[in-house]
Amino acid sequence: MAGHLIRRLNQISTHVFAQYMQAVGIDLTPVQFAAMDAIAAFPRIDQAGVAARIAYDRATIGGVIDRLEQKGYVSRQVSKQDRRAREVRLTKKGARLFEDILPVVTELQGEILPGLEPTERDQFMALARKAVGKMVE
Amino acid sequence: MAGHLIRRLNQISTHVFAQYMQAVGIDLTPVQFAAMDAIAAFPRIDQAGVAARIAYDRATIGGVIDRLEQKGYVSRQVSKQDRRAREVRLTKKGARLFEDILPVVTELQGEILPGLEPTERDQFMALARKAVGKMVE
DNA sequence: ATGGATTAATAACTATACTTACTAATTTTG
């Protein structure tokens, strides 16, 4: 069953991420990292923008950013252009953490598909990318 | 990022599943189906057995089976061999539903990776299976 | 056989992940 296999892969992937974060003593989930990545790339992006970039719905992202704000990694500010929107950006603490964590996350990518040879990994990634659609960037 | 791609695949997969279920008017999640599948294959399996077969933790499975029981698809019974364990089995209603739903779930597998050609799908599945580990059954 | 370790299930808690409904603000249209 494709769905079941994909769910297992996701399970393994989040588990590897959690282990690496625990090893470096940082309390950050995959989604929280993905959100910080989007915010780092587009400072002052609004929540809906973050949601769109990492393919989440607005309600979920609201909670994710709540937790990032509580930890002091991001700050929120009502946009002057559009008072419905909240502009999000990394705090100094958040930017520092992001710098620290980036190499760890890069390193951990190799461990997500441990059963595969490097060539197979590349094949898998290419197929996954195609299946998901461009998502290029 | 491998993790991100996998998360997106899982998202698409659960979405396809939900759409097909909605189309046939049945309220069943992927996990609930997976649990019923395990229970159908091993009647009187206990909850820990279900969890082990579909790679969940016991706490999550407890909730899944709660909901299946509420819908009247499974019944629970304290095991005579081991009074800690609850034997789970499909009710008549659950067995009927499972029969009905099985072809739908089989059909929907083809839609989970819509961007891929059949050959690529096979490649993807083979790589995913290898990455996850045997899981053979 | 009994005290210690293990195990099955649940409870409580945190964090996704989504839906629908709602409020407030903005944009589009007639």
Add this chain to the structure above:
DNA sequence: CAAAATTAGTAAGTATAGTTATTAATCCAT
């Protein structure tokens, strides 16, 4: 410009998905 449609965010509700702790039952080693 006013009404209608859309959009950003939140709230409430449901369903995973996991952790740790607890209870009850079983197993195991002395």
